[in-house]
Amino acid sequence: MAASISAAAKASAAFAHKKELSAAAPAPTQHRAGGSRRAKPCRVRAVASPARAPRAPASTGLGTLKTAMTMTEKILARASDRASLEPGENVWVDVDVLMTHDVCGPGTIGIFKKEFGEDAKVWDREKVVIIPDHYIFTSDERANRNVDILRDLYGAEDQANPDYKGVCHVALAQEGHCRPGEVLLGTDSHTCNAGAFGQFATGIGNTDAGFVLGTGKALLKVPPTIRFVLDGEMPPYLLAKDLILQIIGEISVSGATYKSMEFIGSTVESLNMEERMTLCNMVIEAGGKNGVVPADETTFKYLEGKTSVGYEPVYSDAQARFVSDYCFDVSKLEPVVAKPHSPDNRALARECKDVKIDRVYIGSCTGGKIEDFLAAAKVFFASGKKVKVPTFLVPATQKVWMDVYGLKVPEFGGKTCSQIFEEAGCDTPASPSCGACLGGPRDTYARMNEPMVCVSTTNRNFPGRMGHKDGQIYLASPYTAAASALTGYVTDPRDFLM
Amino acid sequence: MAAPPPAAAATTRTGALTVGLSPYTARTSAFRRAQICRHRLPTLRCRRAQPLTAAASSSPVFHGECFVVGENIDTDQIIPAEHLTLVPSKADEYRKLGSFAFSGLPSAAYPTPFVAPGEESSRYAVIVGGPNFGCGSSREHAPVALGAAGARAVVAESYARIFFRNSVATGEVYPLELAEAGAWKECKTGDIVTVDIGKAVMINHTSGKEYKLKPIGDAGPVVEAGGIFAYARKTGMIASKASA
Numbered sequence: 001m002a003a004s005i006s007a008a009a010k011a012s013a014a015f016a017h018k019k020e021l022s023a024a025a026p027a028p029t030q031h032r033a034g035g036s037r038r039a040k041p042c043r044v045r046a047v048a049s050p051a052r053a054p055r056a057p058a059s060t061g062l063g064t065l066k067t068a069m070t071m072t073e074k075i076l077a078r079a080s081d082r083a084s085l086e087p088g089e090n091v092w093v094d095v096d097v098l099m100t101h102d103v104c105g106p107g108t109i110g111i112f113k114k115e116f117g118e119d120a121k122v123w124d125r126e127k128v129v130i131i132p133d134h135y136i137f138t139s140d141e142r143a144n145r146n147v148d149i150l151r152d153l154y155g156a157e158d159q160a161n162p163d164y165k166g167v168c169h170v171a172l173a174q175e176g177h178c179r180p181g182e183v184l185l186g187t188d189s190h191t192c193n194a195g196a197f198g199q200f201a202t203g204i205g206n207t208d209a210g211f212v213l214g215t216g217k218a219l220l221k222v223p224p225t226i227r228f229v230l231d232g233e234m235p236p237y238l239l240a241k242d243l244i245l246q247i248i249g250e251i252s253v254s255g256a257t258y259k260s261m262e263f264i265g266s267t268v269e270s271l272n273m274e275e276r277m278t279l280c281n282m283v284i285e286a287g288g289k290n291g292v293v294p295a296d297e298t299t300f301k302y303l304e305g306k307t308s309v310g311y312e313p314v315y316s317d318a319q320a321r322f323v324s325d326y327c328f329d330v331s332k333l334e335p336v337v338a339k340p341h342s343p344d345n346r347a348l349a350r351e352c353k354d355v356k357i358d359r360v361y362i363g364s365c366t367g368g369k370i371e372d373f374l375a376a377a378k379v380f381f382a383s384g385k386k387v388k389v390p391t392f393l394v395p396a397t398q399k400v401w402m403d404v405y406g407l408k409v410p411e412f413g414g415k416t417c418s419q420i421f422e423e424a425g426c427d428t429p430a431s432p433s434c435g436a437c438l439g440g441p442r443d444t445y446a447r448m449n450e451p452m453v454c455v456s457t458t459n460r461n462f463p464g465r466m467g468h469k470d471g472q473i474y475l476a477s478p479y480t481a482a483a484s485a486l487t488g489y490v491t492d493p494r495d496f497l498m
Numbered sequence: 499m500a501a502p503p504p505a506a507a508a509t510t511r512t513g514a515l516t517v518g519l520s521p522y523t524a525r526t527s528a529f530r531r532a533q534i535c536r537h538r539l540p541t542l543r544c545r546r547a548q549p550l551t552a553a554a555s556s557s558p559v560f561h562g563e564c565f566v567v568g569e570n571i572d573t574d575q576i577i578p579a580e581h582l583t584l585v586p587s588k589a590d591e592y593r594k595l596g597s598f599a600f601s602g603l604p605s606a607a608y609p610t611p612f613v614a615p616g617e618e619s620s621r622y623a624v625i626v627g628g629p630n631f632g633c634g635s636s637r638e639h640a641p642v643a644l645g646a647a648g649a650r651a652v653v654a655e656s657y658a659r660i661f662f663r664n665s666v667a668t669g670e671v672y673p674l675e676l677a678e679a680g681a682w683k684e685c686k687t688g689d690i691v692t693v694d695i696g697k698a699v700m701i702n703h704t705s706g707k708e709y710k711l712k713p714i715g716d717a718g719p720v721v722e723a724g725g726i727f728a729y730a731r732k733t734g735m736i737a738s739k740a741s742a
Contacts, residue, residue, distance in 0.1 A: 106585045142584065142591075143583045188636055189634065205636055205637070205667060207664070257657075287658055289659055438635075463602065464574055464578055465574050467580075469602065470604070
């Protein structure tokens with residue numbers, strides 16, 4: 001992880017200001033002409049953006065009034081072939097990618113066939129991505145049947161698929177299906193995860209997805225944008241998970257309902273792609289429609305070799321209107337958790353040090369990427385001790401799993417994460433899937449089948465989320481989760497990292 | 499078991515209350531099953547099949563007992579994830595989803611279950627909730643479970659957007675919003691209510707209070723038609739299946 005942070009810092013320093021792209025006339029091949037907006041200085045409070053001063057037509061140099069738009073508005077404008085649009089408008093957009101998985105895929109396909117015909121063809125097979133991930137390693141017959149339904153659709157052979165990827169949102173990114181400026185819809189609420197790539201990505205239901213399968217279009221309401229400016233050097237004990245928990249605690253689980261969340265600032269620019277994904281992943285937990293991080297060198301570098309499809313990033317105009325600005329001096333923040341039973345029930349980790357826990361869970365699209373496991377391993381390595389409670393590790397994808405076992409980390413003296421985890425007494429890393437993040441069938445690995453207290457790197461802690469209705473879930477960063485595993489209590493990771 | 503509702507033969511604003519054990523007819527949508535009358539609830543059972551207004555109207559009225567929940571009711575409480583293996587587009591699994599509606603609510607806070615043990619559907623036609631109803635997952639199973647259980651309308655202070663969108667797209671329940679904050683707190687599970695969509699009002703007969711609703715607007719006709727596909731065909735946006 002140290003290696004990737006210094007690379008990102010280099011990229012950030014080398015990054016030059018460029019003129020914003022015109023939303024109306026995208027240049028076809030350029031994909032590196034990006035620019036970042038430096039945030040105007042603002043108080044560390046939420047403030048309403050000032051009303052936009054009227055611009056005389058002559059000042060635009062175009063002869064017509066050009067409306068300043070946010071990044072989200074621009075993406076939707078381009079996707080709906082509009083020169084400009086405003087929040088609140090309902091527009092038909094062309095969908096670039098539609099994703100579905102084993103829980104919602106069968107229902108979506110059922111609706112598609114019912115409405116468009118048994119032999120209907122999808123609107124564009126190159127734009128449909130099917131990733132089974134939720135209920136995979138279970139003997140539940142219906143769950144297995146649902147995976148088979150997906151296989152039938154794409155014509156797979158009747159055997160275990162060696163090409164199985166894992167958790168859909170992480171696989172989407174790793175397989176190069178996320179691209180700046182595009183519209184990605186998925187039958188899962190954490191589809192917003194992909195906003196880290198500077199695209200419009202949001203979750204929809206089966207019926208909407210069935211409609212998209214047939215027509216390639218969706219009717220979307222343009223959301224206004226709340227801007228989150230994160231500045232300051234990221235302390236060595238904080239992760240993106242702490243930042244998003246901080247934000248959700250600030251605005252509540254409905255604070256961003258029907259709105260877009262845009263994340264900018266020097267801290268955001270210093271984050272690698274996986275950390276940016278963690279940030280955008282939990283936008284839905286604040287009720288947000290989508291989250292966006294402007295694409296930059298970090299994004300382009302990540303995408304190299306992953307996709308051959310051209311893309312065109314867009315950026316918020318300097319004069320774009322935002323609902324409000326929230327500014328955070330990240331250097332002053334501390335590790336936080338979300339206490340039971342709501343993602344906005346924020347508390348400082350150190351203030352929960354008397355909470356005895358029964359287990360720790362590290363996994364899911366939110367907290368099961370390789371960066372998350374590297375972070376957890378860092379804490380175990382720094383401590384050198386063994387965990388005091390069962391610690392479950394569920395890599396999000398096959399690739400993450402392989403890296404956990406294969407990546408030799410210089411920081412750990414050349415050991416792999418799996419070796420660190422083994423020495424710390426964690427459970428053996430499990431097969432990749434969504435696992436117990438959402439409970440699932442009774443035989444799901446690490447499911448909470450009795451009431452207990454769990455510190456988890458997952459995304460929700462409503463009653464019953466991981467199985468038992470009386471289970472208590474503390475949402476936390478991988479640092480905090482690992483630290484808590486070592487003590488058997490909710491623990492601030494500074495106890496081990498400083 | 500909940501006590502039987504009071505046998506008050508109150509008249510509604512839209513016409514006489516139908517007392518008795520009249521049978522229901524299934525909606526034309528294939529997703530609806532024929533409702534079987536419950537003899538234990540003689541008078542104030544909501545007639546799910548037809549609005550109470552006489553003439554052909556696009557503004558339905560629903561009448562019956564309400565089930566009250568709190569704020570930030572998330573999709574895991576509406577339909578726990580372990581039931582998501584049920585595929586809503588299969589008729590028998592659709593019904594089973596209904597039987598699990600609200601089974602995720604903690605029993606301590608909600609001693610009266612939405613679906614009584616051993617039953618497949620609910621006696622409550624209207625759900626009353628606080629702000630941010632339906633937050634959490636994008637799973638369409640949430641409004642589907644409520645509709646499959648027999649609920650016709652949710653009256654909440656506000657909605658999470660994906661749940662609202664799914665309710666309209668599927669046509670399973672009307673997602674109505676209370677005009678006044680905090681109004682939901684004045685209702686109790688078992689109160690007899692009338693929800694008049696056209697007049698945008700909910701009357702709580704048990705407490706005697708009336709609550710303004712925000713007009714449902716364009717979403718209303720979509721739900722009334724039976725969801726986005728049915729609406730698109732009805733209005734000629736897409737070809738009807740017979741001519742396709």
